[in-house]
Amino acid sequence: MQAGKLSILPGLSDLAGLARHLELRAVSRWVGLGLVIGLLSGAAACALYWGLEALRFFVVDFLAHEQLLEAAGEPALFEHHSTSEMTQQPRRWILLLAPALGSFLSGWVVYLFAREAGGGNNCWLAAFHQNRGSIRKRVVPVGMIATIFNLSGGASAGREGPMATIGAALGAFVGRTFRLSDRERRLLLVAGAAGGIGAIFRTPLGGALFVVEVLYTDDFEVDALVPAVLSSVVAYSLFTTVFGQGQLFATPGSYSFDARELPLYLLMALATSLVGLIFVRLHHHVHKFCERSSLILPWRGLIAGLIVGGLALVHPAALGAGYGWMQEALTPSSADLIPGAWTGVSTLLMIAFIKVLATSIAAGSGTTGGVFGPSVVIGGMVGGAFGLAYQQLFPDVAHQPSAYMIVGMACFVGGVTSSPISTLVMASEMTGSYSLLVPTMLAEVVSFTLLRRVQLYDEQVPTRKDSPAHSGEYVLDVLQGLTVAQVYHPQDVLTVERALPLAKLLRLATESEQVIFPVRGEDGLPEGVVTLESVQAHLYDEDLGMLAIAADCESPYLSVGLHETLAGALEKMAQSHYQQMPVEDEEKVIGLISYDDLLETYSRELTARKNAEPRGALP
Numbered sequence: 001m002q003a004g005k006l007s008i009l010p011g012l013s014d015l016a017g018l019a020r021h022l023e024l025r026a027v028s029r030w031v032g033l034g035l036v037i038g039l040l041s042g043a044a045a046c047a048l049y050w051g052l053e054a055l056r057f058f059v060v061d062f063l064a065h066e067q068l069l070e071a072a073g074e075p076a077l078f079e080h081h082s083t084s085e086m087t088q089q090p091r092r093w094i095l096l097l098a099p100a101l102g103s104f105l106s107g108w109v110v111y112l113f114a115r116e117a118g119g120g121n122n123c124w125l126a127a128f129h130q131n132r133g134s135i136r137k138r139v140v141p142v143g144m145i146a147t148i149f150n151l152s153g154g155a156s157a158g159r160e161g162p163m164a165t166i167g168a169a170l171g172a173f174v175g176r177t178f179r180l181s182d183r184e185r186r187l188l189l190v191a192g193a194a195g196g197i198g199a200i201f202r203t204p205l206g207g208a209l210f211v212v213e214v215l216y217t218d219d220f221e222v223d224a225l226v227p228a229v230l231s232s233v234v235a236y237s238l239f240t241t242v243f244g245q246g247q248l249f250a251t252p253g254s255y256s257f258d259a260r261e262l263p264l265y266l267l268m269a270l271a272t273s274l275v276g277l278i279f280v281r282l283h284h285h286v287h288k289f290c291e292r293s294s295l296i297l298p299w300r301g302l303i304a305g306l307i308v309g310g311l312a313l314v315h316p317a318a319l320g321a322g323y324g325w326m327q328e329a330l331t332p333s334s335a336d337l338i339p340g341a342w343t344g345v346s347t348l349l350m351i352a353f354i355k356v357l358a359t360s361i362a363a364g365s366g367t368t369g370g371v372f373g374p375s376v377v378i379g380g381m382v383g384g385a386f387g388l389a390y391q392q393l394f395p396d397v398a399h400q401p402s403a404y405m406i407v408g409m410a411c412f413v414g415g416v417t418s419s420p421i422s423t424l425v426m427a428s429e430m431t432g433s434y435s436l437l438v439p440t441m442l443a444e445v446v447s448f449t450l451l452r453r454v455q456l457y458d459e460q461v462p463t464r465k466d467s468p469a470h471s472g473e474y475v476l477d478v479l480q481g482l483t484v485a486q487v488y489h490p491q492d493v494l495t496v497e498r499a500l501p502l503a504k505l506l507r508l509a510t511e512s513e514q515v516i517f518p519v520r521g522e523d524g525l526p527e528g529v530v531t532l533e534s535v536q537a538h539l540y541d542e543d544l545g546m547l548a549i550a551a552d553c554e555s556p557y558l559s560v561g562l563h564e565t566l567a568g569a570l571e572k573m574a575q576s577h578y579q580q581m582p583v584e585d586e587e588k589v590i591g592l593i594s595y596d597d598l599l600e601t602y603s604r605e606l607t608a609r610k611n612a613e614p615r616g617a618l619p
Contacts, residue, residue, distance in 0.1 A: 038234025041167035041195030055152035064094040069324025072250035100305030102153015107298035114142040120161030124168035125459035133186035154319035156358035158373020167196025191227035198232030199239035206426030219463040269446035286364030304365035321373035352381035383408015415447030479566035498551040528554035
């Protein structure tokens with residue numbers, strides 16, 4: 001009895017089989033790689049954040065004797081001094097010139113050492129789609145130094161784009177170090193980007209979802225989700241261990257949902273989408289203008305920095321990403337900064353307008369810095385303006401203006417980046433509020449639909465099948481661009497009469513390479529097909545072979561034209577189960593095309609695409 005009981009317990013062979021079934025070796029491998037990349041990207045995020053705060057403290061506090069607004073989740077790392085130096089008259093001219101000097105130095109660093117480091121999110125997007133998941137390792141120090149110069153000087157840009165590129169470069173470095181395949185290196189690149197965003201933005205889930213969603217406008221990179229989540233969680237944990245936990249923005253309190261507000265959110269989403277369209281178009285126009293100019297990157301950055309400094313004379317929100325002003329609008333501390341009522345509406349719209357101009361100019365110049373962070377502020381300010389206006393018009397319905405800021409922030413960023421799902425989650429993580437999911441989903445659907453054809457990131461592609469990273473995974477897509485005329489073999493095709501005995505047809509088949517034989521009708525035109533398989537079925541019965549004729553084995557006649565695509569030819573072969581297909585031109589059979597021809601063409605085209613895909617220099 002005891003032996004019977006013990007026999008039901010799993011043995012070593014059973015456990016080994018279970019391990020093979022679960023592919024534990026592959027799982028543990030990805031867990032290990034995700035852990036390593038998360039630690040590296042988290043450490044890089046810590047270094048970048050500390051460097052930004054240190055240089056900004058020197059410029060703003062020590063030199064300019066000023067204090068900028070901060071987000072609640074990002075208190076200053078260095079204490080503001082109360083010495084006699086800090087009580088002196090503020091030197092605001094330093095804040096006006098600092099963006100120009102910072103962009104100038106940042107431009108030189110990028111121009112001399114790694115020009116791709118100035119592309120923000122476009123850099124790692126291009127590396128994934130076009131460059132086999134490779135980014136030069138020098139992008140890590142170059143991107144970090146250039147970003148610190150540019151953003152500490154007050155450029156209207158965010159740190160999320162550069163940090164994503166730095167994390168992606170670290171992921172690609174790990175992939176090369178372990179000699180992984182192109183596919184695996186691409187996944188590690190995405191995981192590194194997720195770690196960078198998840199840490200620096202304190203959005204572990206949103207960061208992981210964003211990187212798998214932003215690669216495409218209408219698709220997801222599902223394979224990268226697991227390593228991206230692992231990396232993002234580890235990087236976020238390391239970052240918050242060093243700098244403390246908490247969401248980016250503090251909110252006034254909990255939010256209540258009132259279905260009567262949905263039409264108000266809908267109208268706000270329409271206006272936010274319009275602002276998003278203006279922002280993307282202006283950003284691309286500035287970028288194209290700068291690319292066509294004869295000025296090299298450092299001088300473009302200098303001019304852009306001077307313009308940003310000039311806009312700061314109109315309103316100081318032009319400087320930096322603007323998180324401090326977003327926080328002030330969410331939880332006002334002074335009516336002098338963000339007034340209430342209709343004056344507040346005009347103030348928030350002015351800040352949004354200034355950020356659109358300043359960010360388009362700063363990011364369009366080509367220096368390091370992302371547009372994601374300022375986009376959060378632009379969308380939040382537009383949403384906040386509507387919230388204040390609704391509060392004046394419908395006080396019984398819209399009594400929480402800050403709720404519209406959060407929803408506006410999410411739908412604006414989701415619309416311009418074509419990432420509605422991840423930005424919905426990120427908005428909740430940044431504010432610690434999940435009670436606005438319903439209006440946020442409505443607004444995201446509106447903005448995503450209206451901005452469907454608008455791309456903030458040039459390197460996004462529509463779907464996986466449009467990316468060279470997945471070339472070869474979709475056979476029909478590879479064959480879609482080729483025609484039958486490019487592949488078929490011109491030849492005299494043997495056709496047979498309907499009354500031809502199968503025994504004679506078998507003898508003819510032994511002298512031919514054909515496996516299908518078009519059957520001629522009374523008018524001389526093909527009306528059916530006899531396949532070699534059907535004929536061979538009579539081979540073992542000689543008497544039946546002499547009695548049966550071609551018409552007895554006839555199948556429907558199918559053919560392809562010279563100008564049909566190979567994808568169409570493959571579909572016809574799959575439906576009919578014919579190993580060959582007649583090729584017609586003006587109702588005349590001029591040759592045959594076979595499965596082997598299609599497979600050979602597919603293999604050749606796939607090899608050509610792989611060879612044409614650029615390989616990045618990896619010094």
